[in-house]
Structures are given as structure tokens and as C-alpha cells.
Amino acid sequence: MIRPSRVVICTAQDDQGQARITVTAEIDRELVEKLRQHVQAVVRAGARFVVLDVSEVRRCDPIILNLMSWAQHRLTARQGMISAVGLHPCKLAERAPYSADPGAAATVTLLR
Numbered sequence: 001m002i003r004p005s006r007v008v009i010c011t012a013q014d015d016q017g018q019a020r021i022t023v024t025a026e027i028d029r030e031l032v033e034k035l036r037q038h039v040q041a042v043v044r045a046g047a048r049f050v051v052l053d054v055s056e057v058r059r060c061d062p063i064i065l066n067l068m069s070w071a072q073h074r075l076t077a078r079q080g081m082i083s084a085v086g087l088h089p090c091k092l093a094e095r096a097p098y099s100a101d102p103g104a105a106a107t108v109t110l111l112r
Contacts, residue, residue, distance in 0.1 A: 007024075007025040007031065008022075008023070008024040008025065009021065009022070009023050009025075009031075009034060009035060009038055010022045010024075011038050011041070011042060013042050013045060013047055017046060017047055017048035017049060017080070018047065018048070018049045018050075018051075019042035019045075019047040019049070019050045019051070020050075020051045020053060021035070021038050021039065021042070021050065021051070021052050021053065022053040022056075023035065023052070023053065023054050023056070023057055024056040024057070025057065026057060026058055026059045026060065027054070027057055027059070027060035027061055027064055028060075028061050029061050029063055032060075032061060032063050032064055032067055035052075035064070035067060036067050036070070039052075039067065039070075039071050039082075043071065043074055043075065047075075047080070048075060048078050048079065048080030048081075049075075049080050049081060049082075049083075050071060050075065050080070050081075050082045050083075051082075051083050051084075051085060052068065052082060052083070052084045052085070052087070053084075053085045053086060054084060054085065054086045054087050054091070055085050055086025056086070057086065057091060058091065059091055059092075060087075060091055060092060061092075062092045064087075064092075065092075068082055068084065
């Protein structure tokens with residue numbers, strides 16, 4: 001997948017346990033790994049509610065769903081959740097199948 005030369009992942013977290021991660025690039029497997037690092041950082045810092053804003057993303061690898069499932073599994077332990085803004089099925093590339101962690105209690109909320 002071709003990405004623009006400028007990739008921006010912006011993370012903001014407040015002291016109320018809320019975090020927002022905004023991505024402005026096409027998301028491929030490599031970028032999902034960088035995104036996982038941002039999610040891990042906010043979870044380690046105590047976030048309970050994480051919003052993943054991909055509204056500026058035109059296409060993304062379906063593996064992002066695995067990342068969201070992984071995050072939800074960890075956030076459920078602290079009665080939290082991850083939600084996505086701007087994630088639409090049309091944005092998901094059709095290359096890789098989705099295979100969620102069977103042990104994860106995933107609830108993915110798609111917001112517009």
C-alpha cells in the first residue's frame with residue numbers, strides 16, 4: 001500500500017482516563033505496529049477510554065481490527081473501551097482476513 005510521505009499519529013490524554021489517537025495516513029501493517037505502540041503507551045499511562053480517530057484515513061489494513069480487539073481486551077479489565085471515529089468498511093483493504101483473538105471480549109464501536 002502506498003502511503004503519503006507524511007505520516008502523523010497524534011496522541012492526547014487527559015487526567016480523567018481518556019485518550020484520543022488521531023492518524024492521518026493510509027494505514028498498512030507497518031503503521032499498525034506504530035499505532036499499537038501509541039495505544040500501549042496510553043493504556044500503560046492509565047487510560048480507560050481510548051478514541052481512535054481515523055476519519056482522515058482513506059484506506060487501512062484490516063489488521064487494525066486485531067489492534068482494536070487487543071486494546072479492548074486490556075481496557076475491559078478496567079471497565080474501559082476503545083472506539084473508532086471514521087472507520088468505515090469501505091476503508092478496509094481487502095487483502096488480509098480478520099482473525100480476532102478468541103480470548104478477547106471485543107466491543108468495537110464505530111462512530112461517524
